[in-house]
Amino acid sequence: MIKRITIEVSARHVHLSKEDLYKLFGGGYELTKRNNLSQPGQFAACETVTLVGAKDKIEKVRILGPVRNQTQVEISKTDGYKLGVSAPIRDSGELGNSASGILVGLQGKVELGEGIIYAWRHIHVSVDDAQKLKLKDKDIVSVKTKGERMLTFGNILVRVDPNFKLAFHIDTDEANAAGVVTGDKGEIIL
């Protein structure tokens, strides 16, 4: 069975806790939805922040909603070199001893002691699709891409959740190295 999967490319972005959202944009502030993302319930907000590292800053970093329990910043290694930030490769939510930096919003700033990561490349899959594809939560698989920059990504984390929609998420460095864009297809290899 050929297991095809849609590739989605995540640009740098920020998930905010409610507390940090209020610090950055003012008490009681609510994010304004710009567009829905492919994962159900998730959206890109109109609001952005400036991300400041030891060496440089990046403006207009997109905020994704809704708010979460912890603030989490996901950047590429290219961004890390520019910012002077060296982050660990982590699954979403695993922020212990991740990298530090500063977020600046319209009304204030937040000094993050940790929270900046390079996202561990991962597959989102619903419970139904997981059964069809014979995948389990926390499986590690590979995905092969085609084209001039064809490559096989190893060490991909599978995450199964009833609310997930099947997609392989990579960052911009990974997309550029493979010469793929959102919507391109890959093949899952166990």
Place this chain on the structure above:
Amino acid sequence: MIKRITIEVSARHVHLSKEDLYKLFGGGYELTKRNNLSQPGQFAACETVTLVGAKDKIEKVRILGPVRNQTQVEISKTDGYKLGVSAPIRDSGELGNSASGILVGLQGKVELGEGIIYAWRHIHVSVDDAQKLKLKDKDIVSVKTKGERMLTFGNILVRVDPNFKLAFHIDTDEANAAGVVTGDKGEIIL
């Protein structure tokens, strides 16, 4: 036989024709060597240029010497998105219908009708090493890397030349996607 190879990461850079060097830095100008590169006879110059695309510019792009017959600019796809430049993936020297842009030096500028490429990932190999590794010029091979971002690069061009030293050259996007830096090892797979 396991065929190990050293990975070298190429940051964005420019090779200049003598004519364009003179336009950018003045008639009769000679590049100043900053440091030797791994490939015999090649060096990084002290001089840099600004590279201007349709959307943005990148300053301090390193010039590599010695001068060549044609000016050639090698950037990553990340750079391309920033600059507003969409370049083809090409072997060095294959510049027909490649991307356009402007170079700005201390004394002048050069409008490139073509010359900007994304480098086709490639292996440099001497004639002796090619025999040992059973590689031929223009072979296409794969290289597997290890680590948290382990991956297998496909469609790698082999170039054999008496003056080459064995190395696998990738750009910064490819290095970041694989989580490797210059000096790391990969394994050649035919």
